[in-house]
Amino acid sequence: METQAFLVQQIVNALFLGSIYALIALGYTMVYGIIQLINFAHGEMFTAGSFIGLIVLGALQRMGFVESHFVLSMFVVFAMAMAYVAFLGVAIEHVAYKPLRRASRLSALLSALGMSIFLSNGMMLSQGVSDRAYPPVLGTGGIHVLGARITYGQIFIVAFAVALMVGLNLFVKKTKLGKAMRATAQNRRMAGLLGINIDKTIRTTFVIGPALGAAAGVMVGMYYGSVRFDMGFIPGIKAFAAAVLGGIGNITGAMVGGMLIGMVEVLWAAFLPSEWKDVTAFIVLILVLYFRPTGILGERVIEERV
């Protein structure tokens, strides 16, 4: 009975962590897919989202709004964090990446690295170096499943993360702009010849990726109860590992990779020395890439380019 409860609990933890990694990994993979750039500043999008969430949530709580209108407050917190960070993402693309679009990949990569350092230090200066506490809004209420306790907060976060990913899938598969994004990722010059506005599709990528990262940031803040200026670093590189694991550039791959890394990490922490858990993402990555260098779903159709 106890083992069963323990297992269910771990599965819930894995789903939570996997969703977070998947949401962040989507930002890496989408940006890579469309401009072949590893956006090193993406981890900072996650952190920025978490801070904006903290600021908005704190304000709403002081006004007593969270108690009176819980669902609406949650909506406002996520919407504000996602919108702000989306704006930040577009600004970064405009300032740091767009001017280098015809330059070598290495230049853009260095620019991304610089942006990451700049943002991380900016957040340190404005928000301080110590942990900041998130208001405990998710509560402790929950349900019992097979002897394990699952909080409403956990259910809400996982459900919301899944909803965001389903929404993203519908967007890229069904909408005109989403299809234009895929077309641009697959053959940018041809997309331009068909009248697709390349700048606009790239900008859209820098709206969606950072917004998803920001949502993950708010979720982590609410779940673990604290934020810090450098909190995006480790989840950032793990999510990047997840994106590569799934096959960089592949949206479904990022979701699968994120879930897989979340799961392995939770299982490791549950049964093996947990101080080593941060290493698991990379062990999985190395193992998978050793046998499948393109990642799990990264088998792109080889195509002759002129």
Added chain:
Amino acid sequence: MNENGPAKAVLQLNEVHTYYGRIHALKGISCRIPSGGIVCLIGANGAGKSTTLMTICGVQPAAKGEILFEGRPIHRMRPEQIASLGISQVPEGRQIFPLMTTLENLEMGAYLRKDRDGIKRDLEKVYSLFPVLKERRNQLGGTLSGGEQQMLAIARALMSRPRLLLLDEPSLGLAPLLVERIFDTIQEINRAGTPIFLVEQNAQMALSISGWGYVMETGRIVLADRARALLEDEQVKKAYLGE
């Protein structure tokens, strides 16, 4: 520039120069496409034929000279603006979106259009032109055969309802029978009213369906005449028709 061909031109290039970095790829190209006609541009590999098309479409912008489309200068415009005026290119190597289905590739061809009903009608039209595309509509572009991809590339270009169609090496890598089919279709498209600028290494084929032809050598146009005359030209025969 206007001594060649009929008076009314859809497209006119005047002394166009294009550079790839330090390489002077087009050294003052002048040519014109009459409305309603088929004009071909022949020449050896590397002569600058594809560059000419990419310059027209704004992908490799002209450094000097002017390009007029329906009397309007377009040489300073971005590719998507030029596409929105109605110039559609089928580039060399087909450039199919490999991870999108046949249908999605065709939809991308109609990206700039808003008339849903018209798009639906044109979809049926290209399906009747190339029935195999209808069979393959849910198959990924990258999994089609070379011939099917060429048909898809042409069909995708038609989905934009082009006012001028640019074709780059539509016969490349296709079996002779298929080449004939593609050329029949090109003529059919032209008869329906679309002027065509055809770039080809298969000079025989290209000249036989064109009204006018240009011959290009290392970034320059060295000959311009009626296609029938070029087919009889000793120089052309020796260099491009393998006689």
